[in-house]
Amino acid sequence: MNDSIIALLNQDIEGEHAAIIQYLTHAYAMGEGEMACEIEAIAREEMRHLDWLAKTIVQLGGVPSLKRGDMRVGGKTVADWMGNDVLQEEDAIAQYQEHITAIADPKIKRLLQRILSDEESHRGDFAHFVEKGQKQGLKDIRGPRQDEVAQVLDWGIEHEYTVILQYLFHSYMTPNEHVKKEMEDQAINEMQHLGWLAEEQVDGGGTPKIEHTEVDQSTDTADMLRADIKIEEEVAAEYDRAAKKVEESGLKELLTRIRDHEVYHADVFSDLLKEEEQQS
Numbered sequence: 017m018n019d020s021i022i023a024l025l026n027q028d029i030e031g032e033h034a035a036i037i038q039y040l041t042h043a044y045a046m047g048e049g050e051m052a053c054e055i056e057a058i059a060r061e062e063m064r065h066l067d068w069l070a071k072t073i074v075q076l077g078g079v080p081s082l083k084r085g086d087m088r089v090g091g092k093t094v095a096d097w098m099g100n101d102v103l104q105e106e107d108a109i110a111q112y113q114e115h116i117t118a119i120a121d122p123k124i125k126r127l128l129q130r131i132l133s134d135e136e137s138h139r140g141d142f143a144h145f146v147e148k149g150q151k152q153g154l155k156d157i158r159g160p161r162q163d164e165v166a167q168v169l170d171w172g173i174e175h176e177y178t179v180i181l182q183y184l185f186h187s188y189m190t191p192n193e194h195v196k197k198e199m200e201d202q203a204i205n206e207m208q209h210l211g212w213l214a215e216e217q218v219d220g221g222g223t224p225k226i227e228h229t230e231v232d233q234s235t236d237t238a239d240m241l242r243a244d245i246k247i248e249e250e251v252a253a254e255y256d257r258a259a260k261k262v263e264e265s266g267l268k269e270l271l272t273r274i275r276d277h278e279v280y281h282a283d284v285f286s287d288l289l290k291e292e293e294q295q296s
């Protein structure tokens with residue numbers, strides 16, 4: 017019984033994941049401005065949806081999916097992109113309506129209804145953005161930059177996206193409340209890093225590539241922490257090397273700041289691992 021509900025909710029998670037990355041891609045590509053801010057706010061609402069769905073799946077004894085559903089990232093103008101976001105919302109609306117009918121559990125039904133009402137509101141927002149994009153003639157401000165700096169930024173984006181997924185997954189799967197809380201906190205911090213790096217990429221004339229590498233899916237808390245410490249130590253060293261190498265002072269500062277955060281993350285996770293090892 018639970019298995020079929022878990023499967024439906026995992027489809028919903030994959031749709032939310034796709035929407036988040038699609039909307040962020042669009043927000044970064046149009047540069048600073050009111051509309052980009054509003055789109056980022058919508059992406060944050062999709063993150064909350066993903067979070068509620070993942071927690072529900074874990075309560076049902078399932079494992080949240082880390083797969084990303086299909087994205088619509090084609091189109092040349094902001095109006096085209098916003099049209100694609102309308103279509104993404106329409107797919108989500110149809111899928112939530114189906115799942116609300118298919119699931120009998122009143123609590124889960126209520127949650128999906130709540131999410132559905134957000135998606136309906138988002139569809140209206142994006143329809144409005146299609147008009148606004150046309151009227152204002154908003155364009156793609158991304159460039160073709162592919163030098164060493166652009167490569168460092170893409171490497172950083174790839175790393176940040178990977179650890180966001182990894183820490184969220186670990187926060188959902190660990191029974192240790194303290195670890196759960198820290199994982200959530202650090203995942204939010206990694207989201208900030210991703211945003212900074214993507215904006216820096218666009219400002220510098222590049223095109224952010226938002227893809228991730230393999231995510232550690234340990235379910236034992238000590239194993240999770242060991243994997244997380246290892247990745248933090250590796251990337252802190254990499255950010256340090258990159259910060260020393262780049263010439264531009266703003267970028268140097270950014271990479272140094274991120275490095276300091278990663279060192280902090282490694283320390284927090286190391287303390288948690290000590291606690292966890294003492295308990296077991």
Ligand SMILES: [Fe+2]
Nearest residue numbers: 032061062065
């Ligand atoms: Fe959503």
Ligand SMILES: [Fe+2]
Nearest residue numbers: 176206209278
């Ligand atoms: Fe980070």
Ligand SMILES: [Fe+2]
Nearest residue numbers: 248277278281
């Ligand atoms: Fe980190």
